[in-house]
Amino acid sequence: MSEVTLQAWRSNSLLAFHRKMLRDKPLGGIGGLIFALFLFCGIFADLIAPYGMNETDMRRVLQAPSLAHWMGTDHIGRDVFSRILHGAQLSVIIGFLAAGLATILSIVLGVLTGYFGGKADMLIQRFVDAWMTFPDLVLLIVVVSIVGPGKGQIIIILGCLYGIAGSRIIRGSTIAVRENMYTHAAQSMGATTLHILWFHVLPNVMPVVIVLFTTRVGAVILAEAGLSFLGLGIPPPVPSWGSMLSGGGRTYMYVGPWLALAPGLALTVVVYSINVYGDALRDMLDPRMRGR
Amino acid sequence: MSDNNILEVKDLQVHFPVTEGLLKRRVGSIAAVNGVSFHIKRGETFSLVGESGCGKSTTALSVLKMQSVTGGQIIFDGKDITQHSPGQMRRIRQKMQMVYQDPFGSLNPRMKIGSIIGEPLRIHGLAGDKEQYHARIASLMKTVGLLKDMAERYPHEFSGGQRQRICIARALALDPKLIICDEPVSALDVSIQAQVVNLLMDLQERLGLTYLFIAHDLSVVRHISNRVAVMYLGKIVEEADRDTLFRTPKHPYTKALLAAVPEADPELEAQRAEQLIIGEIPSLRSPPSGCTFHTRCSQALPTCKQYEPSPRTDGSSTIACHLYT
Numbered sequence: 093m094s095e096v097t098l099q100a101w102r103s104n105s106l107l108a109f110h111r112k113m114l115r116d117k118p119l120g121g122i123g124g125l126i127f128a129l130f131l132f133c134g135i136f137a138d139l140i141a142p143y144g145m146n147e148t149d150m151r152r153v154l155q156a157p158s159l160a161h162w163m164g165t166d167h168i169g170r171d172v173f174s175r176i177l178h179g180a181q182l183s184v185i186i187g188f189l190a191a192g193l194a195t196i197l198s199i200v201l202g203v204l205t206g207y208f209g210g211k212a213d214m215l216i217q218r219f220v221d222a223w224m225t226f227p228d229l230v231l232l233i234v235v236v237s238i239v240g241p242g243k244g245q246i247i248i249i250l251g252c253l254y255g256i257a258g259s260r261i262i263r264g265s266t267i268a269v270r271e272n273m274y275t276h277a278a279q280s281m282g283a284t285t286l287h288i289l290w291f292h293v294l295p296n297v298m299p300v301v302i303v304l305f306t307t308r309v310g311a312v313i314l315a316e317a318g319l320s321f322l323g324l325g326i327p328p329p330v331p332s333w334g335s336m337l338s339g340g341g342r343t344y345m346y347v348g349p350w351l352a353l354a355p356g357l358a359l360t361v362v363v364y365s366i367n368v369y370g371d372a373l374r375d376m377l378d379p380r381m382r383g384r
Numbered sequence: 385m386s387d388n389n390i391l392e393v394k395d396l397q398v399h400f401p402v403t404e405g406l407l408k409r410r411v412g413s414i415a416a417v418n419g420v421s422f423h424i425k426r427g428e429t430f431s432l433v434g435e436s437g438c439g440k441s442t443t444a445l446s447v448l449k450m451q452s453v454t455g456g457q458i459i460f461d462g463k464d465i466t467q468h469s470p471g472q473m474r475r476i477r478q479k480m481q482m483v484y485q486d487p488f489g490s491l492n493p494r495m496k497i498g499s500i501i502g503e504p505l506r507i508h509g510l511a512g513d514k515e516q517y518h519a520r521i522a523s524l525m526k527t528v529g530l531l532k533d534m535a536e537r538y539p540h541e542f543s544g545g546q547r548q549r550i551c552i553a554r555a556l557a558l559d560p561k562l563i564i565c566d567e568p569v570s571a572l573d574v575s576i577q578a579q580v581v582n583l584l585m586d587l588q589e590r591l592g593l594t595y596l597f598i599a600h601d602l603s604v605v606r607h608i609s610n611r612v613a614v615m616y617l618g619k620i621v622e623e624a625d626r627d628t629l630f631r632t633p634k635h636p637y638t639k640a641l642l643a644a645v646p647e648a649d650p651e652l653e654a655q656r657a658e659q660l661i662i663g664e665i666p667s668l669r670s671p672p673s674g675c676t677f678h679t680r681c682s683q684a685l686p687t688c689k690q691y692e693p694s695p696r697t698d699g700s701s702t703i704a705c706h707l708y709t
């Protein structure tokens with residue numbers, strides 16, 4: 093790896109790293125800022141939200157955005173802004189848990205198959221091939237219709253789905269690290285395999301892991317919204333951005349366009365921000381991608 | 385006699401399979417190391433020289449059992465380790481350490497220098513308490529000429545020569561009985577090479593180290609070695625003490641190798657051209673019959689094509705060549 097990259101990666105201060113990103117990759121930097129804002133809103137939704145997420149007020153149905161209701165109200169008088177915030181919370185929870193599960197799965201599968209190779213690796217790779225030829229959505233719909241909708245199910249399904257696909261990427265970088273002389277040197281010093289995996293392989297695939305995790309958060313949020321839109325995700329009345337779009341959003345689109353616009357825009361902006369942030373992370377952490 | 389030897393290698397064979405196609409069908413094998421025998425006495429530097437691809441690294445890795453051995457015997461410190469399991473080898477590797485050619489690749493870029501040098505201690509549970517551990521690292525760094533405060537820095541902040549010092553310090557951490565140096569200076573600038581070679585020699589004197597030294601640069605070998613073995617296509621063709629080998633080389637290949645070192649004297653330089661080795665190194669997949677050097681030997685006899693010469697002792701050299709039978 094180039095020295096510049098390693099310095100950037102090692103700079104103890106996360107803040108300095110992101111300041112550099114804002115300077116060198118402004119789009120990614122702004123994406124990162126929006127991502128951070130999204131996290132903040134999600135985590136503190138209960139404190140920030142001016143109204144309860146299911147607090148109805150039949151005197152104020154389908155009101156256009158105003159000072160009292162920044163994003164208007166829906167067909168049963170709930171504050172859309174508050175619901176968007178709680179939707180963000182749901183997205184943060186599902187995004188981080190499912191992407192976390194996916195990443196752990198990718199690391200375990202990818203590092204083990206990449207490091208040990210051999211027949212087991214060949215078999216697992218054929219399985220991954222088969223897995224990846226299924227369209228995600230079809231797989232999701234089939235599984236959800238078997239196990240039923242719900243937060244836990246969604247997290248596990250999305251985690252497995254992206255985890256298996258992502259193991260390829262981790263496997264590739266593990267092979268690259270394994271071929272390095274320093275893993276060889278550790279072995280010749282008498283290190284156990286566990287020692288080599290923990291102290292040499294893992295730290296060196298970490299940049300790839302971070303990028304993978306970040307982009308997966310975006311992918312999972314989008315997938316959850318898609319499932320909820322189809323009624324296969326989070327059951328109402330929990331405000332998922334996806335079900336907000338399909339529920340009130342679609343039905344009252346012409347009388348209250350804000351009902352569809354709010355979750356639609358939130359979803360677009362957040363997922364797009366995470367993606368450009370992930371791209372910038374990758375560029376800054378991977379010397380081969382520098383300058384593209 | 386065996387007490388005197390830290391390492392004895394007898395008739396070592398390492399064959400690699402040659403495979404073809406998707407299914408990795410085995411279609412043959414190459415003998416990267418083909419009947420190599422040598423011994424190393426405690427406290428000496430024994431060198432293996434030869435052109436790239438002749439099997440030097442494979443021999444070294446076999447000694448560490450990092451490479452599985454096809455045949456022969458490896459006796460280290462009085463114990464036959466040929467059949468040792470990986471677990472047993474872990475303990476043996478405490479006593480033999482390796483310094484690699486590439487000082488950039490052999491250091492983990494995400495570890496600090498101090499942690500790199502202390503790694504062998506941690507691996508073998510010999511780190512002791514924090515104070516002892518840091519004191520040991522500091523003293524190792526001092527031994528190889530690094531400053532104590534460099535411990536907190538990362539490998540990329542160092543030059544090739546300094547990195548090789550780090551590798552040497554790491555190799556010294558466990559007080560090994562044998563240090564294997566596989567082309568330790570080949571990747572360094574010529575001006576730095578001498579410093580590192582001198583450091584190795586200086587350490588040997590101070591700490592009584594034993595080296596298996598691998599190189600293709602004969603001037604370095606001449607400087608550091610006590611005894612030298614010349615390898616060609618997986619075999620040792622001549623072995624002698626340093627002075628004998630460099631003053632009176634006997635095997636035609638040794639002579640040709642020595643002649644390939646440029647001479648300052650123009651008259652000698654003119655002679656040198658005549659002795660240069662002709663032709664390419666033959667492929668290990670289909671090695672020449674008889675003496676494997678016959679395709680390039682300027683003194684080849686008719687028998688050379690048919691019969692393999694067996695090693696003979698002549699004076700203080702051991703030579704495998706029909707000219708000396």
Ligand SMILES: Nc1ncnc2c1ncn2[C@@H]1O[C@H](COP(=O)(O)OP(=O)(O)O)[C@@H](O)[C@H]1O
Binds near residue numbers: 441
């Ligand atoms: N893992 C391996 N698989 C197949 N062939 C190998 C392997 N390692 C080395 N070889 C072959 O063995 C021969 C000797 O290699 P090596 O010991 O590295 O030579 P040297 O160190 O003298 O340059 C070379 O022809 C090389 O291609």
Ligand code: SF4
Binds near residue numbers: 676693705707
């Ligand atoms: S045995 Fe024959 S071919 Fe081989 S080195 Fe001696 S003279 Fe040359």
Ligand SMILES: [Mg+2]
Binds near residue numbers: 437440441442566
């Ligand atoms: Mg080599």
